[in-house]
Amino acid sequence: MKTARPKPEPPDRIDRDAYQPAYAQLADILRGQVARGRFLPGDRLPSEAELCRTYQVSPMTVRRAVNILADQDVVRTVQGLGTFVKPLQLGAAAFQLRELQDLFSDPDQVRVKLLDVRMVPAGQGAAAELGLSPGDKAIFIRRLLLVREEPAFYHREYLVYDPGRPVVEAEMEVTSLRGLFSGAGDGLIKGGRLTVEAVLLDEEALGLLAGGPGPAAGLRLEHVFYDFDDRPVSWGWFLCRSDRLRLSTRVGYERAGSGRPGLKRGS
Amino acid sequence: MKTARPKPEPPDRIDRDAYQPAYAQLADILRGQVARGRFLPGDRLPSEAELCRTYQVSPMTVRRAVNILADQDVVRTVQGLGTFVKPLQLGAAAFQLRELQDLFSDPDQVRVKLLDVRMVPAGQGAAAELGLSPGDKAIFIRRLLLVREEPAFYHREYLVYDPGRPVVEAEMEVTSLRGLFSGAGDGLIKGGRLTVEAVLLDEEALGLLAGGPGPAAGLRLEHVFYDFDDRPVSWGWFLCRSDRLRLSTRVGYERAGSGRPGLKRGS
DNA sequence: TAGTGGTCTAGACCACTTA
């Protein structure tokens, strides 16, 4: 199956009246040339001074365009030598949780069913992750997340119980959970750690997630969150059937300017 | 368990003689202030003009520092309004395959054992992914990747067989596979698509990966690669036991300048 | 209208690499 591909070959010059700023246009032009194979991995790009002359822009503008490509791992710059096209690196691949975020950003699709909230003595895991002594009080929450009324995620979470900290109450978000994914997060959490791994779903999860009887694999997304004093606030994990969550990404050079979706501001 | 944390409170001024450039220092200062809670999510940062005066740098330098924070999703800039601290967004989390890359970058640790190479008629999946007709010839490869002589990954791959394309031969890398992960990749592959999902390991994989008898969960890393003419070249997947590969990441604000590990050049 | 960020200029000086 060999078909001749039409190559539009864009004009490759800066349009000063365009909506896109000059540095972004130049970055797209160069990225396109790399993607079309005009510059192959290992090749040196024209020097920045040369690019200034070719595209009639100032050094700073060329600079910014090259910086963008460097940030996107398309090229590598070496002082005194030049700018070189980087080879494909599988290890540079980054999987986003965007699907989750998109899901939660539509409040009509997702409903959170609270299964259980109670005070428990912290077990081994919770004590270690939350910096408690085994037996200290913790709040235990079990939730079921329904997507279009179908069970999708099973969530278990332990929250530090400390009357001196209003954090916990505010952070519980018992009914929504949405803030965490789509932002807002009311600003009491400073950061956290996330881990994804494959697990064998246990009986409880299988029952809740409407899986068949037999053994089934699932993804486990574990999380620990910290407040602004670097004290752990919550530890827990989401379980889902493997067909409900899949992480995917692209590597390599693409034509569009959307090499990485997270570039709000220029460089 | 509440302990008083010592807060070093760095000097928060630019050291012109430091190794780090001014824009990076300023970015670290501002990130630190956000991380310490001086600016909370939703707060507005001082205007760029004010930052110029406070830290005695030019507008472009402030600009670059703010751009870095925007790229790292620490702040959001709104024209005409100001720069604001972003709340935590779980969906923005990105999982890297860095562990894999690190693994493969040490050639002493990894050995590839070739289990099988032969020509086969493409099946349903291979035909669809590689743009072939079912029954077209494809090269089928099975590999076992050993880490410190212990089986870690089982790899199955289908390569397009086309005598007119030398790509395949060069890309097979029958014995190493290393190029793909650590770079080099000899420049014949333009890009690809990667997907991670949880699966139940089958008998064959269980046997090869030295798992126990019972059912076990594993991660499946599927890949499709394209050449510079956008033609699919290879389709396949890696299987590993869940305890061999785990994706983890951090979200939120950190003190160090290593918010994202991929920032070679300034902005 | 005043203040904000967004873009861009036309240089300067420095550090580095290669020859």
Place this chain on the structure above:
DNA sequence: AAGTGGTCTAGACCACTAG
């Protein structure tokens, strides 16, 4: 020494938001 990228200046003009 010549050429490269790395940083930085001191402004300019524009688009946008608010009161």
